[in-house]
Structure formats: structure tokens, C-alpha cells
Amino acid sequence: MGSISDRAGSGEWRLFKNLTHSVSTAEGLAWDDALPQSVARHGSPPILHLYTFIPSVIVGKYQDIEAALRLERCRARGIEYNRRSTGGGTVIMGPEIVALGLGINVDYPGLKKGVGGVFDSLSRVLIRALDHVGVRAHFQPKNDLEVKGRKIAGLSAASEADTCLLFHTSLLVDFDIALMTDIMNTPVIKLEDKGYNCFSQRMTTVRHELGRNLSVAEMMEAIQTAFEEEFGIAFREDSPDDWEQNTIHRFIEERFTQDQWIFSHRHPRTRMGVGQLKTRGGLLEIYLSLSGGSIEHILITGDFFSTSENIHRIENALKWTSALRESIESNIASVWHDNMIYGIDVSTLTDAILLAKQNQVRL
Amino acid sequence: MAEIKGYNMPDELYYHEEHSWARVEGTKVTIGMTDMFQKEAGDIVFVDLPEEEDDVSQGETCGKIQSRKWIGKLVAPVSGEITEINEELEEDTSLINSDPYGDGWILVIKAEDEDDLQAELKNLIHGDAVSAFVDREIARTEEERAKAEQG
Numbered sequence: 001m002g003s004i005s006d007r008a009g010s011g012e013w014r015l016f017k018n019l020t021h022s023v024s025t026a027e028g029l030a031w032d033d034a035l036p037q038s039v040a041r042h043g044s045p046p047i048l049h050l051y052t053f054i055p056s057v058i059v060g061k062y063q064d065i066e067a068a069l070r071l072e073r074c075r076a077r078g079i080e081y082n083r084r085s086t087g088g089g090t091v092i093m094g095p096e097i098v099a100l101g102l103g104i105n106v107d108y109p110g111l112k113k114g115v116g117g118v119f120d121s122l123s124r125v126l127i128r129a130l131d132h133v134g135v136r137a138h139f140q141p142k143n144d145l146e147v148k149g150r151k152i153a154g155l156s157a158a159s160e161a162d163t164c165l166l167f168h169t170s171l172l173v174d175f176d177i178a179l180m181t182d183i184m185n186t187p188v189i190k191l192e193d194k195g196y197n198c199f200s201q202r203m204t205t206v207r208h209e210l211g212r213n214l215s216v217a218e219m220m221e222a223i224q225t226a227f228e229e230e231f232g233i234a235f236r237e238d239s240p241d242d243w244e245q246n247t248i249h250r251f252i253e254e255r256f257t258q259d260q261w262i263f264s265h266r267h268p269r270t271r272m273g274v275g276q277l278k279t280r281g282g283l284l285e286i287y288l289s290l291s292g293g294s295i296e297h298i299l300i301t302g303d304f305f306s307t308s309e310n311i312h313r314i315e316n317a318l319k320w321t322s323a324l325r326e327s328i329e330s331n332i333a334s335v336w337h338d339n340m341i342y343g344i345d346v347s348t349l350t351d352a353i354l355l356a357k358q359n360q361v362r363l
Numbered sequence: 364m365a366e367i368k369g370y371n372m373p374d375e376l377y378y379h380e381e382h383s384w385a386r387v388e389g390t391k392v393t394i395g396m397t398d399m400f401q402k403e404a405g406d407i408v409f410v411d412l413p414e415e416e417d418d419v420s421q422g423e424t425c426g427k428i429q430s431r432k433w434i435g436k437l438v439a440p441v442s443g444e445i446t447e448i449n450e451e452l453e454e455d456t457s458l459i460n461s462d463p464y465g466d467g468w469i470l471v472i473k474a475e476d477e478d479d480l481q482a483e484l485k486n487l488i489h490g491d492a493v494s495a496f497v498d499r500e501i502a503r504t505e506e507e508r509a510k511a512e513q514g
Contacts, residue, residue, distance in 0.1 A: 060432070061427075061429070061434055062408075062409045062411065062429050062434070085434070086432070086433075086434060087408075087429045087431070087432040087433055087434045088431075088432030089432075112504070113500075113503055113504040114403040114404075114504060115403060115404050115405065115430055115431060115433045115435070116403065116405070117504065118433070119431070119432075119433070154432075155432060156432040156433070157432065157433045157434070158427075158433065158434035158435075159433075159434065159435045159436045266411050267409065268408070268409050268453075268456075291408060291409070292408065292409060292453070292454065292455075292456060293408075293454060293455050293456055293457055294406060294408040294409075294456070320406065320408055320430075320431050320432060321405070321406040321408075322406045322456075322457040322460070324457055327406065327457065
């Protein structure tokens with residue numbers, strides 16, 4: 001058996017797979033952060049890390065954790081919270097959610113280039129993996145993997161060491177929506193008072209789609225196979241060597257157990273706003289979370305006529321985009337078709353969103 | 364203004380392979396991200412900037428840029444001390460998208476020595492080489508796309 005660097009260009013990737021126990025947020029995230037470091041600086045081939053977390057919630061690198069979460073509820077329920085190194089929003093993790101970390105060089109053959117390209121390439125792997133277990137998913141450009149308009153997996157990434165990147169995915173085998181509603185600090189809580197749970201309409205799980213009790217191990221196996229097929233590689237099950245163990249310990253000590261990291265103030269200001277607009281197509285009620293000048297989260301509700309799938313498609317087209325009128329209009333237009341919301345046009349919907357923006361308050 | 368394959372790449376600027384640009388006025392160097400970067404990245408949602416008075420070296424990551432759910436790197440094209448930060452970006456990161464070479468500038472680096480700066484500029488892409496750089500970047504994307512589609 002050769003050294004790690006001997007195998008870097010051999011078509012053999014390393015697989016760190018943990019089926020024995022769910023890990024703490026500090027441990028799981030530190031392992032993931034070590035992956036691109038090892039590829040860039042230690043001569044490792046790409047490394048896939050498949051595992052599960054203990055019940056926890058993880059915010060994106062540049063999210064305001066105090067605005068995103070009800071921390072007192074997390075503490076009361078024993079839910080760990082932490083901050084990852086990749087972008088995007090809040091994800092709930094737990095023993096029934098597959099966590100995936102991938103460290104890979106951006107120049108790896110077969111990996112498409114650029115921000116869109118990388119997400120596209122890796123979403124193809126996950127779509128193939130879901131297909132292997134019998135779930136037909138598709139990539140919702142810019143954001144997530146969906147099944148019939150409902151989110152089943154979230155993707156995020158960061159350029160890390162040299163030309164290597166860290167790619168993260170959370171794939172929902174099963175999910176506790178009530179927990180999410182309880183610990184997240186979103187306008188959804190207000191909707192909850194009206195007996196409406198927006199998450200249950202916008203998310204799904206592998207078990208729900210299949211109607212059977214697929215195990216986390218089976219899902220991991222399908223992901224592993226999908227990577228092998230997409231990239232024409234083979235995995236070798238492995239564990240971190242001494243250099244990687246040291247890197248992991250350093251990240252645990254210097255990053256994921258430090259308040260300075262978890263409660264970092266390097267993030268845009270978070271604000272929320274609600275807008276109500278009476279239109280000839282009915283009442284539009286918009287719940288908007290803004291992160292600086294961008295839309296982090298949006299819920300479009302009201303008494304208009306449309307389908308959940310259409311509404312979620314519009315919401316997704318707006319997530320993580322600029323909250324300026326021209327951007328909102330062009331992003332809605334990019335997914336719009338006639339009568340998507342009966343009696344309402346792009347301009348009117350934009351007006352309602354801008355009204356919510358106008359009513360924004362600091363959290 | 365030079366438009367190359369649909370990307371605005373002004374002639375007078377120097378470019379780093381990681382898509383940061385440098386506008387040189389004596390030893391004052393204004394830094395931003397290229398039009399090609401912003402078109403590929405999409406809406407910029409956050410810029411994690413360094414502090415004024417920080418020293419940076421050519422090729423060093425001196426900031427992070429989030430677009431969609433991706434966090435990318437801002438690489439310093441030259442060495443020196445950061446003397447100015449574009450504070451407008453704190454409220455409106457879309458300036459990098461709407462005006463990457465104007466209001467969307469990111470920071471200013473003051474080079475310590477003009478001769479050293481001139482030597483570093485030779486490591487950057489400039490003049491006739493810019494067109495080849497854009498071609499290379501496009502080809503790389505297309506080549507990988509083709510490979511992925513074949514696979």
C-alpha cells in the first residue's frame with residue numbers, strides 16, 4: 001500500500017464513513033474542514049465524509065446565529081448549535097439526516113467549473129443517489145435538491161485551501177419539523193400561531209417519499225455508489241492519518257468550541273419584514289428575512305390561487321439574491337409562466353415583496 | 364473598455380488568476396473582482412473584509428465573498444498595507460455585480476515600494492495576455508462541462 005500522495009491521481013478516492021455513532025457538531029465540522037486541507041496540503045485524493053450528527057442545528061458561515069435561532073429553546077431541549085465554514089442558511093441535523101462533507105480540488109476532471117458548475121456537478125451525484133433508492137429529485141438552481149417542489153437536501157460550499165473546496169450537503173432521510181419550528185427564529189413562528197406550518201409544505205424526506213423505512217446506511221451506500229458512477233472512481237474506506245487527526249484537533253480547539261467562532265459577528269445585518277398587498281388576484285402576504293441587502297428567506301402566502309409547487313419555485317428563485325427591485329423582478333421572471341399566481345403579475349408580486357422590505361425591523 | 368467574449372475587462376487593469384483586479388496609481392492599488400467573476404458567481408450576498416492597516420502579500424487570501432451558498436476567496440493581487448475598505452459594501456454588496464470596476468471596488472492596498480510593486484505586477488495578467496486568460500477560463504469551463512456530460 002502506497003502513501004496518500006501516491007494515490008492522489010489514481011482514480012481512488014478516500015471514504016471516511018461513520019455508521020457507528022452520531023457525532024458532536026465540533027467533531028463533524030472539524031473533520032469536514034480538514035478534508036480540503038488534506039487534499040491541498042497533504043497530497044490526499046478527494047475525500048468523502050459520510051456521517052450523522054447528534055440532534056443539532058448549524059448556521060452558515062455568515063449568518064447571525066442570534067437572529068437565526070431561539071438559543072434558549074436549543075439549550076432547553078439539549079440541541080447543540082454551531083457554525084459551519086460553508087455558506088447558506090440554517091440546517092437542522094440529527095441521526096436521521098445524512099451529513100456529507102467532500103474535499104476536492106476544483107480542477108478535478110469531470111467537476112464543472114465555477115460556482116454554478118460545482119453545484120451542478122455535485123447535485124447530479126445526489127440526484128443519482130436518490131434515484132438509486134427510488135426517489136426522483138431535481139436540482140433547484142442556486143439552492144437545493146427538491147422532490148415535487150419540496151426540499152430534500154441542502155447544498156453549500158466554500159473555497160478553502162489553495163484550489164481545494166469543501167462541499168457540504170444535508171440529506172433528509174427523516175426529519176423533525178416540530179423541532180425545526182421550535183428552535184428557528186423565523187417569521188414562520190407567526191404563521192404557526194395561525195395553525196400553518198410552512199416547513200411541512202416546503203420540505204420532504206426520503207422516508208416520506210418512499211413510504212418505507214430506508215436506513216441511513218442504505219442512503220450512504222447509494223451516495224457512495226453515485227459518486228463512483230459519476231466520477232468513474234472507486235472508494236477506499238479509510239480514516240484520518242496522524243496529520244489529519246492533528247488538523248481535526250486544531251479545528252475543534254481553535255474553531256468549533258470557541259464562542260468567537262460560534263457567535264461570530266462577521267455577518268450582514270439580519271432583518272425581517274411582513275408585507276400585505278390587496279390585489280385583484282387576492283391578498284398577498286409576504287414574510288421576508290433579509291441578510292444585508294439580500295433575501296435570505298421568503299414566504300409567499302395569502303388567499304390567491306396557485307399551487308404549492310409554483311409558489312416554492314418563486315421563493316427558491318429569490319433566496320440568496322439581491323433585494324433590489326430589478327433583481328427581484330428578473331429573478332421572478334426567470335421562473336414565471338402565465339397564471340403562475342392567478343390574477344397577479346410579476347410587477348405586483350414584486351411590489352408586495354418590496355412592501356415587506358419596507359416594513360423590515362432589526363431582530 | 365475592452366469587452367472580451369462578453370466580459371468587460373478594462374485594458375488598464377492588472378488581473379490575478381483568481382479574478383481579482385488591480386488599478387495602479389503610483390503605489391496606491393485599488394482592488395476589486397472582475398466582471399467575469401461576478402457574472403459567474405451571481406448575486407454577491409456578503410463580503411468578509413479584512414481590517415484597515417492589515418498587511419497582505421501577493422496571492423494571499425485577504426477576504427471572503429459569499430454568493431448564493433458558496434464562499435469564495437478574495438486574493439490580494441499585490442502586497443502592501445490595506446489603507447481603505449469600501450464601506451458601501453456593508454450595506455449594498457450588489458455594487459460588485461452592478462459596477463465591478465467602479466462603485467463595486469473592494470479595498471485599496473498601499474504598496475511599500477514602487478520597484479517591488481512593478482516586479483509584482485509582472486506576475487499578473489495584463490494587456491494582450493488578458494484575452495488569452497478569458498479564452499482559457501471559458502475553455503476550461505466548456506471542457507469540463509463536456510467531460511461531465513460524456514460521463
